[in-house]
Amino acid sequence: MTWNGWLQILVFSGLVLAVTKPVGIYLVRVYDGSLRWLAPVERAIYRLAGVDPDENQHWTRYAAALLVFSAVSMLVTYVALRLQGHLPLNPFQRPGVVDRQAFETAASFTTNTNWQSYAGETTMSYLSQMMQLAFHNFTSAAAGVACAVALARGIARRSGTGIGNFWVDLIRGTLYLFLPASFVLALLFVQQGTIQNFAHYITATTVEGAKQVLAMGPVASQTAIKQLGTNGGGFFNANAAHPFENPTPWTNFLSVFAIFVVPAGLTWFYGRTVRNQRHGWALWAAMFVLFAGGVATTYWAEARGNPIHAARGVDVVATATNPGGNMEGKEVRFGIANSALYATVTTDASCGAVNSMHDSFTPLGGLVPLVNIQLGELIFGGVGSGLYGMIVMAVLTVFIAGLMVGRTPEYLGKKIQSREVRMAMLYVLIFPAVILVLTAASAVLPSGLAGRNNVGPHGLSEILYAFSSVTGNNGSAFAGLSGGSYYYNTLLGLGTLFGRFAMMVPMLALAGFLAERKAVPESAGTFPVTTPLFVVLLVGVIVIVGALTFFPALSLGPVVEHLLMQTGRLF
């Protein structure tokens, strides 16, 4: 580990703190309707879609609108990918995407997962990248934020049953937040050298005299939204490790910073919406504690390197000319600190973009991204999904604290009773159930075992990571699993759908139930949700729920691999 590495992580953390309030203020203006500079476009879309923007929807209608929109857009994407060979903007005559991959890709992009079992530059036409996949990058991100906004409204409501209007939240999030922010970020990427063109691929001659095809395309615009919207699906197979997508240290910083911008701002937005700004900061603090623990562990593990290398005389100590540590699967341009930071941030959030290959991390270094996903990606988290995941955990924390002191728990003036706890528990239990059942099946079925690149505990880690990644709507890969089969494409596609919608529905139900509750004034028995004690308890609940659920599986994967590595065994 180097001072330079720590300094970069510190600067990153400071800037995330600095943008939280300004972004939060902007988000308040987006979702309270006070931003009007695109009002004519907005009105035209409502008229065209037949939407009544003044309707205040009951949670059931809000959830149904989300599902109908997602179902239709997923089916359109499936058909468009299958028919890709007959559609324009296809200069290389790419054929239609095969059925199993079209299903998985459509599901994956609809759910903000962006798990990719294909290489973008050799499978997708420019039209598929720019219309189908980019459309979902914008709308799935806006849908995620919409759901978080709906939950915040449900908690803030003093009377009534409505939690807002899904169509208005979706369109305003896309128009006022993601489109302008992506435009600005794409320009910054282009200024730094990220390519943005419709050129034919270039055949170059390398210094050794070999021929190499260099893929071109509209990369900067795709990269901007996939980072800001925590989507993560790369234009290129190598994702953010590709020099045409991520050419300089500045693009690397902008990429990783963009992942946390909206999720951090949402904590401030939430505090303002529920009229308790200090609670918003308490959630931010809990997220930051978990982020700091993760990045410190990954950086330490990767900088320490592999003891087997050290035993064989490889210099693993950092010097002015040698990065030391474990550099396998990492870009020399970015080094260990920026790879560790990127891996932690992309799995804290549900982004999934990568600038290094997590499969090549040391067992403990790879454990952190896996645990981040399995905690529910609520450490700042995916746009919207991070905040609502954290709020569900806050509800559980308050419930547990209420049980401890023997009083009916309250959260921000709303009584938490059986129906709220049932919805919170559904949300918490569905996630590990999907991951563990699918992982267990794949660990014994021949079709599941056939996809592994490694045997032993590392092979189990590959399978566990894949199902955790898709169910958590992360989309990053451990890079060792061959997911291009009917078995994996279908199950991973289904994993993305259950991980998104089977959790969103109870969360929206929670929003609706809380909206119906009359607010009660704070009393001496109300558990304070703005204190360091609350932050500690919240972090404890998140870690304990995650540890109890996933520790047995993790102990058979990365933990045992780490212990065996100490004895000189590799897998």
Add this chain to the structure above:
Amino acid sequence: MLDLLYVALTVGFFALMLAYIRGCERLGRDAGAQDERP
């Protein structure tokens, strides 16, 4: 043929989720009634 299966799988999944909304609503109502009991 497989296209039809994947489309049916997608439609089936979202139909299941729409039914799940009703299930959550009912679960909440039952729990609410339980909370109201003295």
